[in-house]
Amino acid sequence: MADGDAVRHAQSGQTGRATGFWSPGSQILWRYRENAGEHFHIARPVTVVRDDEDLLAVWMAPGTECVRPVLADGTPVHQEPLDTRYTKPRTVQRDRWFGTGVLKLARPGEPWSVWLFWEPGWRFKNWYVNLEQPLARWHGGVDSEDHFLDITVAPDGAWEWRDEDEFAQAQRDGLIGPDAAERVRRAGSSAVDVIRAWGPPFSEGWQNWRPNPSWAVPSLPEDWDRTPAHVSS
Numbered sequence: 120m121a122d123g124d125a126v127r128h129a130q131s132g133q134t135g136r137a138t139g140f141w142s143p144g145s146q147i148l149w150r151y152r153e154n155a156g157e158h159f160h161i162a163r164p165v166t167v168v169r170d171d172e173d174l175l176a177v178w179m180a181p182g183t184e185c186v187r188p189v190l191a192d193g194t195p196v197h198q199e200p201l202d203t204r205y206t207k208p209r210t211v212q213r214d215r216w217f218g219t220g221v222l223k224l225a226r227p228g229e230p231w232s233v234w235l236f237w238e239p240g241w242r243f244k245n246w247y248v249n250l251e252q253p254l255a256r257w258h259g260g261v262d263s264e265d266h267f268l269d270i271t272v273a274p275d276g277a278w279e280w281r282d283e284d285e286f287a288q289a290q291r292d293g294l295i296g297p298d299a300a301e302r303v304r305r306a307g308s309s310a311v312d313v314i315r316a317w318g319p320p321f322s323e324g325w326q327n328w329r330p331n332p333s334w335a336v337p338s339l340p341e342d343w344d345r346t347p348a349h350v351s352s
Contacts, residue, residue, distance in 0.1 A: 148260030
C-alpha cells in the first residue's frame, strides 16, 4: 500500500465498524505517546489478526517501516547512559523492524499488552508483558503510553521483571510520579498473577499461530503522528 493507504484501509468497510471492531487483515497503527508529553514518538503499522470484545491481536511483520525515538544527534536511545537517557533532547526517526515479526495481544481496558517473539524458523522465544496505559482506540488504530517496567516470560513459564533500572530513572527524572508508579507496580503484580495461574493469553496456544502468507506488509502513512479523536479504550 502507498503512504496513507493503511489508514484509509482502516477507515473502509474492512474495519468492521458496524460492530465497532476491525476485520482480520485490516491494517492499522499501533502508537505510543512520549512520556510526560503530548506527541507520538513510536508508530508501528500492523495487521489485525483478531478484534472482538475480548481481545485485539495484531501482527507486526518483519521489514515494517516504523517510527522510533532517537537522541537529537541520531544516537539510539539505548546507547545513552541511563542517567541522561531521558533528559537529553530527542527527535524521531523512520526505521524498519528487521527482526522476526511480533504478535501483540491486548485485552480491552487492561494496562498491559503481551507480545510474542520467535527466533528464525519460528522457534518460539518468549512472551513479553509491556506495561502501558490501556489502549485507546480510534478509526485508524490504537494509542498508548509506555510505563517503562516490563516482564519477560519464558516458554516454560518462568518469568522475570525487566527494565527496573529504567523505571527507577524515569521516576527520578519526573516522567512518572509516585502515584502513577504505584499503579504501574500494581498492574505488574496483576500481570504476574495471570502468569502464575497460566491464564489467557498464555494458555491459549498463540505461540503456534502463523500469519496469513497473503498479507502485505503495511506502509507507514505520512500523517502517522496526527491527533485523532479517540473512540474507546
